[in-house]
Amino acid sequence: MxxxxxxxxxxxxxxxxxxxxxxxxxxxxxxxxxxxxxxxxxxxxxxxxxxxxxxxxxxxxxxxxxxxxxxxxxxxxxxxxxxxxxxxxxxxxxxxxxxxxxxxxxxxxxxxxxxxxxxxxxxxxxxxxxxxxxxxxxxxxxxxxxQPGGWEDFRAFRVDRKVQESAVISSFYLVPEDGGAIADFLPGQYVSVKVEVPGDKYTHIRQYSLSDASGKPYYRISVKREDGFPDRPEGRVSNYLHGQISEGDTLYLSAPAGDFILDQNDARPVVLISGGVGLTPMISMLNTLAERHSDRKVTFIHAARNGHVHAMKQHVDELAQKHSNLSAYYCYQAPTEQDREQKAYHKEGFIDLPWLKSVIEDPNASYYFCGPVPFMQHINQSLKEWGIPEKDLHFEFFGPAASLAPAASAR
The missing domain is CATH 1.10.490.10 (Globins)
Incomplete structure (x- = not known):
């Protein structure tokens, strides 16, 4: 004391x-x-x-x-x-x-x-x-x-498959090199990936959400290539994974971790809202709900710049067609002409509260959201304006925690 x-x-x-x-x-x-x-x-x-x-x-x-x-x-x-x-x-x-x-x-x-x-x-x-x-x-x-299939520190995994999901996101299907079992995880959790980039003095460790349901013979991570901008350097690890890691290569993983997880005991409707690569933990939650909770109402909402960078759209569309309890909506900030011709999205611009109210049938739901910090700030503020209780709002930052308070009032 x-x-x-x-x-x-x-x-x-x-x-x-x-x-x-x-x-x-x-x-x-x-x-x-x-x-x-x-x-x-x-x-x-x-x-x-x-x-x-x-x-x-x-x-x-x-x-x-x-x-x-x-x-x-x-x-x-x-x-x-x-x-x-x-x-x-x-x-x-x-x-x-x-x-x-x-x-x-x-x-x-x-x-x-x-x-x-x-x-x-x-x-x-x-x-x-x-x-x-x-x-x-x-x-x-x-x-x-x-735990069954668990391990201490880092374990060697082989890249069994590498799949390009969009212009900037690729998925890596990872299986243990020792051929042993792998631990189950909760939808929304992540693994740490440890890499040694040639020419760099120090090891790099990054956390990536697991982007599939548990119970598979592999772990899947879906990584966005972070390109450099004047105010932000390129992603050292994401570019290394995209450019230099191929099928058959080895990555070192921690056991799954994280407390941003889907409450599978809550029978109420669930709303999954993502922006950009923030969809990765949402896909894990969505797949879990589709496979194990087929009677729970699910609304999946994803915001992307356009169809060029929209990952896993076909997969989500197929789930929505197969499961009557699941509906999916897309918001494109700057749709391409092809997006317009194909009617590939439901809203142009940004997600706003009136539109959320139009696509979410029952506000008495559990809400999960993830994406860039400004996106999450906006979603958080919109849902609070709607009167959604704090206890029903669940979110995760990619990287160190930040504030979801509006910028003007953030400390």
Whole structure:
């Protein structure tokens, strides 16, 4: 238990963290990677360069300070991060390293304002929070390894098939090289893929949603090739997978992880809403519903720029034709002439609330959505405007967690 004095000290730092949190976490990563460059084998370099990891950590530290007298309030966030840590291979011995450099960063950024009393309180608090993570992750490591078909850390998989799904998305069908069984997973979960790109000093690890139902003799991931833009570098791993990984090659996978999962015990209608490559966990959920829950009403809504980049459309259309309980709708931002001729979509432009109301028959449903952050912000705001309860809204970020608050009011 954290002492009452330490609780009050931590709470007094909340306003400071709100202002200086990202500066502190940026300095933290600089210090830690300088002292422990081996940790660059674990962390996503792209998220570091774009500042997404620093912002996500700052939000976690802020939330921990805000709820330091009731850490149960941040337990969902702890479990979400713990899933990611387990899939990356974060171990108990990493936590003292993180704690040491976080305190150093607080001292560096705040200077004399970071008194010995404040640093002592944060050291005490960090120890309690770290123990919570270590305990949760120990259970996850044990479950991942000892479940039927499970394994520890990373396991070699062979690319059995590689299928181009659209101009920018390819699917990889992966089977274990050892010929053994593979663990089941829950629809919506992901695996970490570890690759060594020729010429790069450090290993890269990325999370990719499993894009099929469980129970198959393979895992399938569907990867978007992230092309470079002036404000964003190209995806190092996605381009490597698209350009250099072929059928017969080897990839190293973690056991499935993640807490963005379809509630299969909820008998109410379900609405799946995706944008771009955010459709990958939705396809896993859709396939699961089609195979095992044929009486549950399903509305599948996908937004894409146009048919050129719309993956798995034929598959979804075939499911909708086969299952009367399943309906599919597509929104194209900039349809091609061919899209128009073929009437390949249901709405032009962007998804909006009036259109959602026109295609969702029963709003008393469970909603799952995934896609680019601005897309999810818009969907989240639209559904809340409709009066959908918070408990029925489920979403996942690809990468570090961000805010779904409208940009103008986001902290």
């Amino acid at each position: 954290l002492s009452d004095n330490s609780v009050q000290i931590i709470k007094s730092t909340v306003p400071v963290l709100e202002v200086h949190g990202v500066t502190i976490t940026k300095r933290f990563y600089e210090l830690m990677f300088t002292a422990h460059p081996e940790l660059l084998h674990i962390f996503n370099h792209a998220n570091q360069k774009q500042g997404r990891q620093q912002t996500a950590l700052a939000n976690v530290v802020y939330a921990a300070a805000l709820h330091i007298d009731n850490l149960a309030a941040i337990l969902p966030a702890v479990k979400q991060i713990a899933h990611k840590h387990r899939s990356l291979g974060v171990k108990p011995e990493h936590y003292p390293i993180v704690g040491k450099h976080l305190l150093m960063a607080i001292k560096d950024v705040l200077g004399d304002a970071a008194t010995d009393e404040i640093l002592g309180a944060w050291e005490e608090a960090y120890g309690i929070i770290a123990d919570a993570f270590i305990g949760v992750e120990a259970e996850m490591y044990n479950q991942a390894e000892h």
